[in-house]
Amino acid sequence: MSDHHIVPLKIYFLIFSALLIGTVITVAVAFVDMGFLNTPVALIIALVKASLVILYFMHVKYSHKLVGLFAFAGFFWLIIMLAMTMQDYYTRGWEEPVPIEFLSE
Amino acid sequence: MSAEANGHHKAKNYLNETYGIKSWLLTLDHKRIGILYLLTLTAFFIVGGIFASLVRLELMTPKGDFFEANTYNKLFTMHGVVMIFFFLIPSIPAVLGNFLLPLQLGARDVAFPRLNLLSYYLYTGGGIFALLAIVMGGVDTGWTFYTPYSSTYSNSFVALALVGVFINGFSSILTGVNFIVTIHKMRAPGLTWFRLPLFIWAHYATSLIQVLGTPVIAITLLLVTFERVFNIGIFNPTLGGDPVLMQHLFWFYSHPAVYIMILPGFGVISEVVACFSRKRVFGYSFIAFSSLAIAVLGFLVWGHHMFVAGQSTYAGMVFSFLTFLVAVPSAIKIFNWAFTLYKGSVSLESPMLYVLGFIGLFTIGGLTGLFLATMGLDVHMHDTYFVVAHFHYVMVGGMVMAFLCGLHFWWPKITGKMYSEPMAKLGVFLVFAGFNLTFLPQFVLGYLGMPRRYHTYPEEWQALNVMSSAGASVLGLGFTITIFYFLWSALKGPKAEANPYGAKGLEWEAMDSPPIAHNFIDIPTVVDEAYAYGPAHGEHAHSESNEPVKEEEVV
Amino acid sequence: MSDAAHSLGRAHHFETAEQQYESATLGMWAFIVQEILFFGGLFGGYTVYRNLYIDAFTAGSHQLDIFWGGLNTAVLIGSSLTMALAVRCAQKGERNSIINWIVATIILGFAFLGVKYIEYSHKWHDNLVPGSSFEWNNPDYLHVAGGQVKIFFSFYFVMTGMHALHMIIGVGIMLWMIVKVRRREINEHYFTPIEISGLYWHFVDIVWIFLFPLLYLIGRHH
Numbered sequence: 001m002s003d004h005h006i007v008p009l010k011i012y013f014l015i016f017s018a019l020l021i022g023t024v025i026t027v028a029v030a031f032v033d034m035g036f037l038n039t040p041v042a043l044i045i046a047l048v049k050a051s052l053v054i055l056y057f058m059h060v061k062y063s064h065k066l067v068g069l070f071a072f073a074g075f076f077w078l079i080i081m082l083a084m085t086m087q088d089y090y091t092r093g094w095e096e097p098v099p100i101e102f103l104s105e
Numbered sequence: 106m107s108a109e110a111n112g113h114h115k116a117k118n119y120l121n122e123t124y125g126i127k128s129w130l131l132t133l134d135h136k137r138i139g140i141l142y143l144l145t146l147t148a149f150f151i152v153g154g155i156f157a158s159l160v161r162l163e164l165m166t167p168k169g170d171f172f173e174a175n176t177y178n179k180l181f182t183m184h185g186v187v188m189i190f191f192f193l194i195p196s197i198p199a200v201l202g203n204f205l206l207p208l209q210l211g212a213r214d215v216a217f218p219r220l221n222l223l224s225y226y227l228y229t230g231g232g233i234f235a236l237l238a239i240v241m242g243g244v245d246t247g248w249t250f251y252t253p254y255s256s257t258y259s260n261s262f263v264a265l266a267l268v269g270v271f272i273n274g275f276s277s278i279l280t281g282v283n284f285i286v287t288i289h290k291m292r293a294p295g296l297t298w299f300r301l302p303l304f305i306w307a308h309y310a311t312s313l314i315q316v317l318g319t320p321v322i323a324i325t326l327l328l329v330t331f332e333r334v335f336n337i338g339i340f341n342p343t344l345g346g347d348p349v350l351m352q353h354l355f356w357f358y359s360h361p362a363v364y365i366m367i368l369p370g371f372g373v374i375s376e377v378v379a380c381f382s383r384k385r386v387f388g389y390s391f392i393a394f395s396s397l398a399i400a401v402l403g404f405l406v407w408g409h410h411m412f413v414a415g416q417s418t419y420a421g422m423v424f425s426f427l428t429f430l431v432a433v434p435s436a437i438k439i440f441n442w443a444f445t446l447y448k449g450s451v452s453l454e455s456p457m458l459y460v461l462g463f464i465g466l467f468t469i470g471g472l473t474g475l476f477l478a479t480m481g482l483d484v485h486m487h488d489t490y491f492v493v494a495h496f497h498y499v500m501v502g503g504m505v506m507a508f509l510c511g512l513h514f515w516w517p518k519i520t521g522k523m524y525s526e527p528m529a530k531l532g533v534f535l536v537f538a539g540f541n542l543t544f545l546p547q548f549v550l551g552y553l554g555m556p557r558r559y560h561t562y563p564e565e566w567q568a569l570n571v572m573s574s575a576g577a578s579v580l581g582l583g584f585t586i587t588i589f590y591f592l593w594s595a596l597k598g599p600k601a602e603a604n605p606y607g608a609k610g611l612e613w614e615a616m617d618s619p620p621i622a623h624n625f626i627d628i629p630t631v632v633d634e635a636y637a638y639g640p641a642h643g644e645h646a647h648s649e650s651n652e653p654v655k656e657e658e659v660v
Numbered sequence: 661m662s663d664a665a666h667s668l669g670r671a672h673h674f675e676t677a678e679q680q681y682e683s684a685t686l687g688m689w690a691f692i693v694q695e696i697l698f699f700g701g702l703f704g705g706y707t708v709y710r711n712l713y714i715d716a717f718t719a720g721s722h723q724l725d726i727f728w729g730g731l732n733t734a735v736l737i738g739s740s741l742t743m744a745l746a747v748r749c750a751q752k753g754e755r756n757s758i759i760n761w762i763v764a765t766i767i768l769g770f771a772f773l774g775v776k777y778i779e780y781s782h783k784w785h786d787n788l789v790p791g792s793s794f795e796w797n798n799p800d801y802l803h804v805a806g807g808q809v810k811i812f813f814s815f816y817f818v819m820t821g822m823h824a825l826h827m828i829i830g831v832g833i834m835l836w837m838i839v840k841v842r843r844r845e846i847n848e849h850y851f852t853p854i855e856i857s858g859l860y861w862h863f864v865d866i867v868w869i870f871l872f873p874l875l876y877l878i879g880r881h882h
Binding site: 004006007009012013015016019020023026027030031032033038042043045046049050053054056057058063064066067070071073074075077078081082085086089 | 682685686689690692693694695696697700701703704707708711712726730733734737738740741743744745748751752858859862863865866869870872873874877879880881
């Protein structure tokens with residue numbers, strides 16, 4: 001088979017260390033109160049870790065663009081599902097309650 | 106396209122290559138797997154059809170004469186479950202897609218033949234669970250399996266049916282994975298994306314939805330099963346769970362699933378309309394991209410099933426607006442097919458009659474969908490027979506017509522035999538007339554306020570219900586004779602030529618009917634765009650080149 | 661379709677080995693996309709309820725042990741490394757090293773499942789398994805509705821359970837890969853099965869990377 005990129009050992013160990021450090025940071029950060037940023041920060045760290053795995057361990061960085069597009073599509077559709085579902089839950093409180101005399105009819 | 110006749114291999118084809126039940130049940134040939142699907146699907150179609158007949162039988166009279174409410178609930182549920190999950194969703198991709206994709210792509214098989222066979226057995230396995238649920242006493246939740254009724258209160262065999270649909274879902278996913286890779290990687294030399302038949306584009310869009318949507322319903326139904334069997338708490342309102350969440354997750358798949366059913370139908374229509382108009386499909390790239398647009402937009406509209414379910418009004422407004430948007434790519438297709446017919450050399454063979462029926466009925470089905478997407482109107486019409494009529498116009502008037510259209514069109518290629526054209530014309534007529542007689546009155550009934558899923562109704566609605574039931578028997582007759590003349594043709598029909606309609610495309614021009622086991626002796630090289638019926642190729646060079654000039658003179 | 665083609669593991673319906681390799685990789689990626697949305701349904705439900713019932717989710721999360729969760733994260737990251745090294749050896753055709761790294765991956769996989777077993781049995785002991793025997797009478801969190809905590813634990817068990825099921829399937833695939841290597845079906849010209857099994861294994865790791873903070877680390881600063 002033609003040229004398949006063989007990733008240098010150094011990079012694999014570098015990524016491995018980065019992932020371990022990321023885990024430690026996730027735990028440490030969880031004990032700090034950052035207000036509304038608590039969840040976003042935890043998710044961003046997780047996203048960075050996941051991206052490292054996808055790009056290096058799963059070779060997306062060295063693969064055809066199409067593979068990257070597929071990976072992106074999976075996460076993009078997940079976001080569509082979350083966003084379109086959450087817009088319902090976020091706006092449910094906006095409605096004015098139906099007047100009681102209307103309900104009794 | 107290179108039209109190398111495989112003349113010296115006439116004796117052997119994929120049907121007589123090997124014999125014996127094992128050579129069929131363990132086959133890796135995409136064409137044989139297509140046939141296996143066709144047989145199994147037809148069995149499910151008959152089962153679902155029997156339930157439909159029983160429903161229409163009960164509704165002939167206002168009172169509950171034949172069945173009790175509970176039995177009736179089971180009848181319409183099992184009609185829905187069988188027809189949607191085990192007939193409509195697999196139908197065109199699994200039968201025609203499996204058969205034609207490699208042929209049209211110039212490949213020897215799909216990318217993963219073993220996975221393809223596994224898909225078939227997952228489909229059958231899921232089907233066995235569903236049939237088991239039916240035989241043991243049925244399911245009464247409605248095909249939507251809404252919680253908390255399905256997870257807590259129903260006393261029917263819900264878990265079995267859920268497991269059946271779950272397993273079947275993976276058949277759909279794996280077919281999607283297989284087709285996506287096949288279309289990306291198995292194209293013949295020279296077959297660029299914009300030379301692909303539109304059937305392929307439609308299947309690409311369909312496969313995307315299958316891969317992106319189906320897993321969500323799989324996990325949702327699994328959660329409902331766990332909640333029912335192990336009493337965990339996910340959607341249970343007594344714990345604080347939200348049944349509307351289940352509807353969100355359900356429709357995230359099940360609305361795009363409508364496009365899983367109809368997009369492959371669009372693909373069939375594009376092929377057939379070009380062939381029998383002897384013209385290149387008008388607006389090829391518009392049709393191709395509108396398939397992709399539908400696949401994407403289709404994921405953004407699911408909330409229109411939940412306008413009155415407790416979803417917020419603001420979310421409803423967003424979903425309503427996006428639903429109007431999805432009408433645009435569908436309309437683009439309809440207009441382009443109409444323009445393909447325009448000044449085409451139209452001949453009215455039976456597949457073409459199905460096309461014309463499809464265009465009309467799908468348009469009605471699509472436009473009534475816009476009524477329902479309007480929030481205010483939906484308050485009046487939700488859960489009435491208007492909804493039932495609307496989705497049957499899309500599912501039966503659109504999808505089933507397209508399936509029959511494709512089956513007629515490619516029947517000579519699949520079986521190597523011709524069907525009886527007069528019988529086929531009779532079949533189209535009965536299906537079209539019976540269908541409209543069945544479902545047109547239901548629009549009226551729904552608008553008058555007749556709710557769906559009840560086995561009794563006030564007496565003033567009897568006339569329209571009797572019309573509907575009468576139509577159903579005509580429709581049933583149409584399907585029955587179709588099944589019989591197809592069977593007859595497969596056994597005794599006259600032998601078909603390689604290209605009986607003079608159609609364009611690798612499956613017609615580069616191989617015999619039926620094709621050989623691995624499709625091509627040498628992989629062809631494609632040099633032409635699809636549907637090269639143009640003046641240089643066809644016999645209508647005169648009219649095509651002269652008439653525009655005449656019009657200019659008039660102006 | 662010659663014998664030479666078969667020694668490279670090429671099936672008859674592919675024209676070139678490269679086409680087969682790319683198809684297999686793309687197919688596995690398409691499958692991973694469906695896996696993302698399969699778990700996505702769970703993440704969707706989780707997001708909704710976490711926003712509705714943040715107190716109950718915090719209380720539930722505090723019942724989980726960060727030590728075991730963190731240890732398992734490290735174990736899985738380690739297994740991803742050994743898996744990546746196995747693929748690397750496969751690319752270079754070093755058969756013995758492939759098997760060694762795969763065995764290391766399997767051992768780490770079992771370690772993960774073992775820790776999961778310890779955690780599950782603790783929850784079972786505390787009546788926190790969401791079923792008919794679920795009980796919530798934690799004196800520190802009496803203000804929290806038990807039903808809502810049951811929802812948290814339902815998500816905890818379904819999400820980690822589905823993940824564990826994927827691990828078990830992954831270990832099965834790895835055992836199969838060992839057989840393939842020993843049968844000499846893998847060489848530097850044909851290592852596709854190892855490569856795509858690796859993709860699957862890494863994906864399962866990624867799911868855990870999200871599960872760990874979302875389940876174990878809610879509102880830990882309280």
